[in-house]
Amino acid sequence: MAWEYSEKTKQIFMDAVHGKPGTHMGEIENADGFGEHGSIVCGDALRFTFRVAKDPADPLGDVITEARYLTFGCTSAIAASEALCAIIEHGRYTPVQALKITNRDIVDFLGGLPSQKIHCSVMGAEALEAAVFNWSVKRGVNLDALGVRLRMKDEDEGRIVCKCFTITEPYLRRRIRELNLRTIPEITAALKAGGACASCHHAPGGLQDLLDETWGRADTVVKDAPRPPDPVATAPAPADLSPFQFMRRVEQVIEGAIRPLLQADGGDLELVDIKDRIVYCRLAGACAGCAGAQMTLKMMVERTLKEQVDERIRVVAV
Numbered sequence: 001m002a003w004e005y006s007e008k009t010k011q012i013f014m015d016a017v018h019g020k021p022g023t024h025m026g027e028i029e030n031a032d033g034f035g036e037h038g039s040i041v042c043g044d045a046l047r048f049t050f051r052v053a054k055d056p057a058d059p060l061g062d063v064i065t066e067a068r069y070l071t072f073g074c075t076s077a078i079a080a081s082e083a084l085c086a087i088i089e090h091g092r093y094t095p096v097q098a099l100k101i102t103n104r105d106i107v108d109f110l111g112g113l114p115s116q117k118i119h120c121s122v123m124g125a126e127a128l129e130a131a132v133f134n135w136s137v138k139r140g141v142n143l144d145a146l147g148v149r150l151r152m153k154d155e156d157e158g159r160i161v162c163k164c165f166t167i168t169e170p171y172l173r174r175r176i177r178e179l180n181l182r183t184i185p186e187i188t189a190a191l192k193a194g195g196a197c198a199s200c201h202h203a204p205g206g207l208q209d210l211l212d213e214t215w216g217r218a219d220t221v222v223k224d225a226p227r228p229p230d231p232v233a234t235a236p237a238p239a240d241l242s243p244f245q246f247m248r249r250v251e252q253v254i255e256g257a258i259r260p261l262l263q264a265d266g267g268d269l270e271l272v273d274i275k276d277r278i279v280y281c282r283l284a285g286a287c288a289g290c291a292g293a294q295m296t297l298k299m300m301v302e303r304t305l306k307e308q309v310d311e312r313i314r315v316v317a318v
């Protein structure tokens, strides 16, 4: 799948991967601020570090002079990380001021991002917040006393709505409102929640319920994307399946629930063979060379097949 990136995004990405002077890929040793967000298992992860010019009289006067990132992800994840570092260095922000940078600022800097890639800009803003928290601890700054309430603190606690990506209810409620997310596909594009097994979509207290409570039902349901086919609802119980029917159901779930998600990140999946309840698969595209390929097979592919076809399924990479 080819994404429609802006010329600026493409240029920033190319400059970054070629290590052009002035770009920011890397990690600052003994950084004054260190934060991470995302997970390699989920396809994107960002480590963000910054250095400050210390104000000897007042840590609140520290100014960020240097920012670096290590990003595991796609073109937009790398470009968004570059954008974050450039915005911060150019703005001469204090760490507390830097918290005002939003994912919208990152998207604007890049001249836009495909809607399915908005989560890359969100990841940068979250890693920045984690790094500022780290700086505050090192410098003895009490952010609570300053009235700076870090969102990540609220969101570490709370009911987990999307188990595949460990995303909590407070986080989802805040982000749905802040990012004006109106449908489940929009949530998945921005936050990844709902992007694997899909069982959190319409479960009680799941993504659709959160959307309904935030915006009212009529405003969210009509624009929801068609749900992937539910083979379980229409097919006989696993024990009754012939080998042919079993294979067909595995294929249906791969087509309807697994392949679109992998393709959204530039990857794909090839079904190679099925013997008893062992499904032999090969990851393709971007997923093939991914360091998290084995985890993707286990956490996403196998889990989805277990939930939608048969609990006894085991996925083996070939």
Ligand code: FES
Pocket (backbone or CB within 6 Å): 161, 162, 163, 164, 165, 193, 194, 195, 196, 197, 198, 199, 200, 201
């Ligand atoms: S629980 Fe949300 S995608 Fe699996």
